[in-house]
Each structure stands twice: as structure tokens, then as C-alpha cells.
Amino acid sequence: MSAVVEMTPEPRRNRPVAAASPIDIVQNALKSGNVEMYREAVALFKELEGMAARKAFDNAMADAKARIPVIRKNRRVGFDHKSGGDRTEYSHEDMAEIARTVDPILSDVGLSYRFRVASPLNAPVSVTCVLSHRDGHFEETTLTAGRDDSGKKNAIQQVGSTITYLQRYTLKAALGLAAAQDDDGRGSEQEAEPETYTPPPGSITQKQVDFIREALEEKGASVTAFLQWAKVPRIESIPAGRYAACVNAIANFKKA
Template identity: 40%
Template sequence: MTLPAENLRQIEPVGIAVMTPVTPMALIERAMSSGADMAVIEKFVELHERWEKNQARKSFDEAISGAKAEIPPIQRNAKGHNDKRYADFAAIAKVVDPILSKHGLSYRFRTSQGERISVTCVLSHKSGHSEETTLSGPADASGSKNAIQAIGSTLTYLQRYSLVQMLGLAASNDDDGKSAADGEMISQDQVEQLIALADEVGADKRAFCQYFKVDGIAQLPAMEFNRAVAALNKKRGAK
């Protein structure tokens, strides 16, 4: 039997309350609107500042982890004492600068000179968090350098090593052009392929590196390349 229309109750949709995380800033606003005294508000302001610093540090750590997963070993392009090959600062910057920028990171240097020359590498994230490392050394008076050249040589050396230390960079031993199949790690082309594929399928690069037990994609053993490609393609199929 059909009930008369006047006997039917209109059922209103019931909304589901979504819990919004209470941030320190929200607490400050509530305290101010309720007329809380200044001491209470100051406590909330201190809490907010600590919370922002913690969030910035987390963003910094995530950015460093993501960047390191993409930075390949730097090719040794110069010769030093005893013909020992090394990667000069220009070679390092050419590789790392665009990757750091992609992850919201940048670096700068502070210098000071007393009995020794000191260089501080400051690595910063766009969130506001920064970390630094300092190296010191005497002026490099080797060869026929004058006083200014000796200082410049040490500054360049310390800038290069402080940046390397800050980022935990690795220099490639592949100086003779051997193929990836003959070496220990994948080639730069393969690094770029994996990074592009990871971005395409939305893979977490840090989780990817943890799965293969490497610090970065560039440290992936050459023999694991095909398995890595298969793993990323599998993620595409799972989406």
C-alpha cells in the first residue's frame, strides 16, 4: 500500500564530520578570540614556532633523500697531484645544481681567514631549514703560486670538499669509458631512464632505493637494471 504523500518524511542527508588537524596557529586564533591573557598566547606562539621548524626540517630531509636518489656518481674530469684524477667543482655543480633546484634545495658558502682558511657550506631548503658543514686548511702554497693564488686554490678545494661532504657524493671510477655491463653500477643513461620511469608511474624514489638497498638510483648495480625496470612497470599496472 502506498502511503499518502503527507505521511512521508523527507530524509535529509547526514553529513560526516571531517576532523581537521588542530595546528598551533589555530590554537593561537582561538586563544585570542576567547580573550586569553598574553602569557598563554606567548606559549602558543612558541609552540607554533617549534612546530614550523619541525615541519621545515622534515621537508628538508625529504628533499635531501629525493635528491640523493637522483644524483649520479660524478665523473672524474681533472688531474691533481701524482696524476690522481678527481671531479672538479664545475663538474660537480653541473650535475647537482639542477637536481637540487628540482627538490627546492640550494647551497652557498661562507668563508673566513685567520691562521687557517675556513669554508662553510650552507645547504638550504625552500621551507626555511638549513644545515651546514665547515672545513679548514692552510693556504695552498705549492708550485709557483703567489699569495692570492694560494688562498684561491684552498678556497676552491674547501668549497668542493665541503659540498661533497654535505651531499654525500660519490665519484665514478669509470674513467676509461667501460660499459655498464663491465662495471659495478648502472650508466648515467640508465639512471635517467629509471628516474623518468619512476616519475611517470608515480613511484616513491626513496622506497625504491630502500627496496634495492642502495643510497641512490645511481648506485644501483648494473645487473639489477632489468629487475628495477620490471618493478617500476609493475607499479604502472597496479595503478
């Protein structure tokens, strides 16, 4: 007599379900024939794609900032004041030095930059630095300044000088670059400042402070006069919301 063995089926295990990709969502919506569902799926796809591109951009920026060294100030310039007094001298990094330093690093992490220039007749010059990542996300930094009529420049040279100036500063601002310290161009008023200071809440960052200091140096402008114009006791005290206005104002200063 043979025995009959009954097989008990194994309990069904929960298997992980693969999440649908954004393109799968769009394709399924298209197959459904529901126009509204398709529109929502496309909007979701674009949003997710944009988030991924922004994340890739931020990661590339973090990698680049970790590798970009302090930019060397390779140019020394000076000028005499029309009103007399001590000669102003300062050092700065030219566009070629900035590009030589950052271009290989940016290319390695998938970043690139380009400039958009606007110079309407009898109007200030505007330069926009467009910083882009290969995955599609980009950010823009714009500065505007009057034509540089210092020296004996003709009209074309005035525009060219301003464009070069704004290209350097928009790129530095976009990347958050710092230049090597140079105390020769700084006034005694800065050296007299205490070593420690706690800015009020909502003030600009230290990188923005350094950026404003360097811009004032390059223009040969008085820090004291600038602070009086800005109505703040120190550069570190400038509210974050006024940073762009201050940078644009300095860009429009005329060298003495």
C-alpha cells in the first residue's frame, strides 16, 4: 500500500518591487491614453530630472572647491591720487591666472563657464557669468558697472576694460574664490580692527567680506568712506540682503 504525501505550499514571501523610473511613469501614462495623467507625469519627470541635475551640480561644486587653491595675485599696479597724498598700490590676480588655476579642475568635475555681455549705447556694461554642469543645471551671476574712463582710454578700450574687470569678479563670485592675502593695499583703518568680532545675525559671509575687501583694494577706494556710504560700522556687519547692492556700487566706483 503506497502512502500519499501531501505537499504544503510554501508561504509566499514578500518580494521587493522595483520602483518605476521617471521615464517608466511617463511611458505608462502615455499608454493609458489619459491626457491629464500624461501631463502630470511629464511635469514629475522634469522635476525629478531637475533635482538630479541640481544635486550633480552641487556635488561637482563641492569637489571643485575642495581642490581649487587660493588664487595667486600675479599683477601689481599702482596710481597717484589726483588730490595728492600717498600713492595707492595693490596686487590682484588677472583673468589668465584665474583661468589657469580653475579650468583644469572645473573640467575634471564636469563644470564649465561662459560669459554673456551687454553694453547698450550710453548705458552701463553688464556681464553675466554662466556656470554650468554637464548634466544640465546652471547658475548665473551678474554684475554691472560704468565704463572705465580712467587714464587715456578710448570708447572701445573703456568698454573692454570694464568687461575684463567684471568677468574676473563674476567668475570669482560664482565659484566663491579667494585671492591670496596682500596687506600692502590695505589702509591702517583695517589693521586697527580687533582680531575677533561677531557679526550681527543675517550678515554677509566671510567669503563675501573678503570679496568686498578685494574689490575695494582694486578700486583704490577708502574702506572708511565705503562704510559711511553703507551705513555700517564694519564690512562684516553688512546685511546679506544688501550684498549685491554693495558689490554693484563698488564696481561703479571710479579709480582715483
